[in-house]
Amino acid sequence: MTSDAVNHGRPLIGVVGGGQLARMLVEAAHAREVDVLVQAASPSDPAAQHAFELVAADPVDAEATAAFLGRCYGITFENEWVSIDGLRGLERKGARFFPSLSSLEPLVNKLRQRQLLDDLAIPSPAWVELREVDPGSPALPKGWTFPVMAKAGSGGYDGKGTRVLKSIECLAELLRSVDPEEWLLEAWVEYERELALVVSRDTTGRVRALPLVETHQADQVCDWVLAPADATQLLEATAYNIAASLLTKLDYVGVLAIEMFYGPQGLLVNEIAPRTHNSGHFSIEACRSSQFDQQLCIAAGLAVPDPELVVPGALMVNLLGLSPGQASPLEQRLDALRANPDFHLHWYGKEGESPGRKLGHLTVVLKGNDASTRREEAMQALNQVRSIWPLP
Numbered sequence: 001m002t003s004d005a006v007n008h009g010r011p012l013i014g015v016v017g018g019g020q021l022a023r024m025l026v027e028a029a030h031a032r033e034v035d036v037l038v039q040a041a042s043p044s045d046p047a048a049q050h051a052f053e054l055v056a057a058d059p060v061d062a063e064a065t066a067a068f069l070g071r072c073y074g075i076t077f078e079n080e081w082v083s084i085d086g087l088r089g090l091e092r093k094g095a096r097f098f099p100s101l102s103s104l105e106p107l108v109n110k111l112r113q114r115q116l117l118d119d120l121a122i123p124s125p126a127w128v129e130l131r132e133v134d135p136g137s138p139a140l141p142k143g144w145t146f147p148v149m150a151k152a153g154s155g156g157y158d159g160k161g162t163r164v165l166k167s168i169e170c171l172a173e174l175l176r177s178v179d180p181e182e183w184l185l186e187a188w189v190e191y192e193r194e195l196a197l198v199v200s201r202d203t204t205g206r207v208r209a210l211p212l213v214e215t216h217q218a219d220q221v222c223d224w225v226l227a228p229a230d231a232t233q234l235l236e237a238t239a240y241n242i243a244a245s246l247l248t249k250l251d252y253v254g255v256l257a258i259e260m261f262y263g264p265q266g267l268l269v270n271e272i273a274p275r276t277h278n279s280g281h282f283s284i285e286a287c288r289s290s291q292f293d294q295q296l297c298i299a300a301g302l303a304v305p306d307p308e309l310v311v312p313g314a315l316m317v318n319l320l321g322l323s324p325g326q327a328s329p330l331e332q333r334l335d336a337l338r339a340n341p342d343f344h345l346h347w348y349g350k351e352g353e354s355p356g357r358k359l360g361h362l363t364v365v366l367k368g369n370d371a372s373t374r375r376e377e378a379m380q381a382l383n384q385v386r387s388i389w390p391l392p
Contacts, residue, residue: 010035011300012052014068017059017078018045020348020358021276021292024284025076026050028292034300037068046348047078062086065095074098074299076254080108080274081155098299099254099274106250107274111153111184117269120249122242124269125149125261130183135175138168140185149186150174162220191263194270195229196279197239198257200294201247202304208294209243210287210307212236215259215279218391221356225316226378227282228309230371238267246272255280255295278318278358283307285344285363286314313366315378317385320392321357327390336388337362342381355392 011034015022018040026047029036038051041058048054057064062083068075074096084101091101106112117124128141130150140148148171152161165171165185174183194217198210211228212235231239243258257277259270280291289297289305297304327333330353337343347360364381368374 011302012037012072013296013299014039014055014065014072014075015047015078015299016065016075016082018042018047018051018054019078020046020350020360022047022078023050023348024281024290024346025078025276025292025295028290028296029300032293032296032300032302034296034302037072039065039068044351046350049349060086062090066090069093069095072096073301076295076299077104077275079157080104082108084108098295099250099252099256103250103252104274107256107272109153110151110271111182113272114184116246116249120245122245122269123266125189126187128185129180130175130178130185131180133171133175133180133185135172135180138171138175140171144187147188149188151184151186152178153182153184189261189263189265189268189270191261191265191268193229193262195231195239195260195262195267196225196257196277197243197260198255198277198280198283198291199240199243199247200255200291200298200304200307201252202298203253203301205248206304207240207244207247208304208307209240210280210283210291211309212239213279213282219356221320221358222278222318223391224318224378224382225279225282226375227286227314227316230375235262235267242267242269254298255291278316278361281346281361282314282316282363284346285365286311311365312368313374313378315364315366315381317362317364317382318358319360319362319389321353321355321359322390322392323355326392327388333389337385340384343385 014037016039023046026036035052037053038047039055040048055067060083076098106116114127147164147166150163194215196215197212201207213225213227214229215225216223255276257273261268276291283290287307288310289307337345344363366374366377368377
């Protein structure tokens with residue numbers, strides 16, 4: 001580690017972004033006595049509240065990121081919505097980004113993601129670019145039927161930037177209302193379960209994987225995650241091989257998450273997130289090294305531990321903002337959750353409670369020795385949580 005990467009004897013890294021993912025990275029850094037400079041738009045952002053130092057600027061402001069140059073061993077990202085072109089000058093000046101800008105670039109746009117998956121012969125839902133559809137006479141590709149999924153190439157998350165199209169009229173309206181160059185159409189997938197895998201790759205090329213998990217969505221936002229997924233060894237190996245192929249092809253160094261459908265067509269990659277991910281939050285309590293610890297160690301040049309499961313299993317439940325009158329007042333809900341010793345609460349410190357906004361999550365460590373027992377245990381815990389904190 002270079003001398004300019006330490007602060008009074010402590011390693012120093014930078015993170016671009018100040019939301020809850022950055023906050024949990026800062027918490028992991030505290031445990032390892034690493035200092036974190038955070039670039040966030042506001043001092044009230046979740047990560048800014050606990051950072052060693054705040055660079056008060058929008059995360060897409062590449063000029064502001066120059067404040068990290070020469071001070072940090074490595075710079076990492078909370079999410080992929082950064083100015084890659086703007087950051088190239090800093091990389092040329094010696095900034096070490098994890099992941100590198102070249103490995104991040106093919107993943108920040110869903111159109112480029114789909115092309116990458118096709119190039120690697122990795123199965124994903126059938127898709128076409130929206131610009132291939134004739135706006136004068138809209139029609140689906142041959143063999144497709146409604147409904148279909150429309151997705152924005154960039155900027156979409158938690159259901160934003162996606163539309164379910166149920167008819168030709170819906171398709172025609174989409175063509176009138178968006179830039180077809182920036183959208184894709186995806187054939188509808190019938191699946192049995194949604195799965196996710198969080199992996200990391202270090203500077204030596206070694207790939208490490210958290211346990212494969214099952215995820216459940218409500219209105220296209222993650223509701224809960226069950227770890228480990230009830231999966232055959234072949235299914236686990238297939239998911240790992242997909243991830244390793246992507247990481248190696250891109251020479252990607254950092255943490256990456258892959259969301260997948262599993263059903264009659266086998267395992268299909270739905271989306272790739274080049275960062276830590278909601279599906280890996282369980283790892284804070286359940287793994288020897290959490291997804292945030294993996295990201296931290298890579299960005300700080302520390303030895304990267306194995307993230308193996310150290311408990312039989314875990315359930316993660318998201319806590320989303322509710323409408324006024326939908327449930328008891330916020331502090332009463334939080335007090336009720338904190339009163340249960342089995343609930344490990346993570347509160348993100350966001351201002352206000354708007355419906356559907358991710359405000360926190362909790363993890364329940366499961367004790368069952370087989371998948372069916374753990375699932376039953378998890379669903380009982382989920383019902384307890386939702387009796388206190390319902391979905392929006």
